[in-house]
Amino acid sequence: MSKAVKAAVFSAGSWGTAFSMVLADAGCDVTLWARRAEVAEAINTTRINPDYLPGVELPENVRATTEPAEALADADFTVLSVPSQTLRANLAEWTPLLAPDTVLVSLMKGVELGSTMRMSEVVEDVTKVGRDRIAVVTGPNLAREIAARMPAAAVVACTDEAVARRLQAACHTPYFRPYTNTDVVGCELGGAVKNVIGLAVGIADGMGLGDNAKGSLITRGLAETTRLGMALGADPLTFSGLAGLGDLVATCSSPLSRNHTFGTNLGKGMTLEETIAVTKQTAEGVKSCESVADLARRHGVEMPITETVVDIVHEGKPPVVALKELMSRSAKPERR
Ligand SMILES: NC(=O)c1ccc[n+]([C@@H]2O[C@H](COP(=O)([O-])OP(=O)(O)OC[C@H]3O[C@@H](n4cnc5c(N)ncnc54)[C@H](O)[C@@H]3O)[C@@H](O)[C@H]2O)c1
Numbered sequence: 328m329s330k331a332v333k334a335a336v337f338s339a340g341s342w343g344t345a346f347s348m349v350l351a352d353a354g355c356d357v358t359l360w361a362r363r364a365e366v367a368e369a370i371n372t373t374r375i376n377p378d379y380l381p382g383v384e385l386p387e388n389v390r391a392t393t394e395p396a397e398a399l400a401d402a403d404f405t406v407l408s409v410p411s412q413t414l415r416a417n418l419a420e421w422t423p424l425l426a427p428d429t430v431l432v433s434l435m436k437g438v439e440l441g442s443t444m445r446m447s448e449v450v451e452d453v454t455k456v457g458r459d460r461i462a463v464v465t466g467p468n469l470a471r472e473i474a475a476r477m478p479a480a481a482v483v484a485c486t487d488e489a490v491a492r493r494l495q496a497a498c499h500t501p502y503f504r505p506y507t508n509t510d511v512v513g514c515e516l517g518g519a520v521k522n523v524i525g526l527a528v529g530i531a532d533g534m535g536l537g538d539n540a541k542g543s544l545i546t547r548g549l550a551e552t553t554r555l556g557m558a559l560g561a562d563p564l565t566f567s568g569l570a571g572l573g574d575l576v577a578t579c580s581s582p583l584s585r586n587h588t589f590g591t592n593l594g595k596g597m598t599l600e601e602t603i604a605v606t607k608q609t610a611e612g613v614k615s616c617e618s619v620a621d622l623a624r625r626h627g628v629e630m631p632i633t634e635t636v637v638d639i640v641h642e643g644k645p646p647v648v649a650l651k652e653l654m655s656r657s658a659k660p661e662r663r
């Protein structure tokens with residue numbers, strides 16, 4: 328009998344916990360690292376993560392620990408799911424403990440502030456592991472729905488297709504259907520920028536601007552994501568796939584999306600401070616709108632919706648003023 332694939336998952340937030348369930352359902356032995364002892368204890372004794380996925384019973388082959396070394400020992404896959412801006416510092420601590428041939432897998436959808444690195448680039452920079460051992464999982468994957476074992480497709484991306492296929496097999500279940508892709512740049516940018524567009528659509532929804540506005544923002548949001556991607560060497564077709572359009576549609580239409588909900592609250596007139604206070608989980612677009620805008624400026628790419636989100640979220644521009652400016656931009660052909 329062949330030995331079970333071992334996965335270490337960092338950490339026990341919404342997506343880390345839900346993805347642990349996917350891996351376990353696919354037959355992996357999963358060790359889930361939790362920052363807080365009470366969360367690890369609750370998972371091991373009740374099978375439930377009360378803080379992030381209350382009411383969801385985790386399979387027996389998910390074990391929790393607060394010890395990074397225990398989780399990382401012999402892990403075939405080391406799965407990273409912490410808030411993007413905390414990855415560098417966390418990974419620096421975990422790197423000396425990594426199993427020698429482990430594949431590092433990013434579930435994160437953000438761009439680092441300052442460096443403008445994608446998460447796989449941060450992983451490479453910190454660990455010095457080759458790109459052929461760094462993979463990404465992305466797509467329309469709202470954690471709550473996956474945890475309820477509702478059907479979803481996803482993308483597993485790695486420059487080494489054989490590694491992507493190994494990861495695909497390790498997380499393929501009757502409700503979770505991963506496709507492989509070798510366009511890591513496009514897949515990661517699709518995930519990070521959709522959070523920013525999700526904020527924009529949420530703001531529009533909160534302002535009651537209607538479904539035409541939503542359709543327009545999704546489409547033009549995808550256009551600016553594709554422009555950025557092409558400037559960075561991504562395959563434009565990736566953006567019409569699960570990592571692009573698929574994730575954008577799920578995020579922009581679901582009340583389960585934290586980015587969409589964050590935007591809706593702003594659009595309804597809450598202040599940034601009030602919105603942050605009612606947001607219990609990570610809404611990556613709030614910080615990544617700045618790093619995405621920064622990345623785009625460095626590459627001379629125009630991203631008007633992203634810039635508008637930065638203005639509203641970080642510069643305190645009233646959404647009605649921002650809307651007027653966005654609508655009065657100079658007229659141009661659609662494909663530009
Ligand atoms: N929730 C989803 O539906 C979903 C789906 C796909 C991708 N993602 C992505 O997954 C990543 C994680 O999101 P999430 O939804 O699990 O967030 P979350 O807020 O639910 O959980 C974050 C986790 O990180 C931990 N954490 C917070 N600050 C930390 C720090 N400084 N150091 C170490 N750990 C820290 C928290 O304890 C928690 O376990 C994000 O990049 C998000 O975009 C989320």
Ligand SMILES: O=P(O)(O)OC[C@H](O)CO
Nearest residue numbers: 466467468469584585586
């Ligand atoms: O809740 P959000 O906005 O972080 O979105 C979650 C996932 O990325 C959807 O695929």
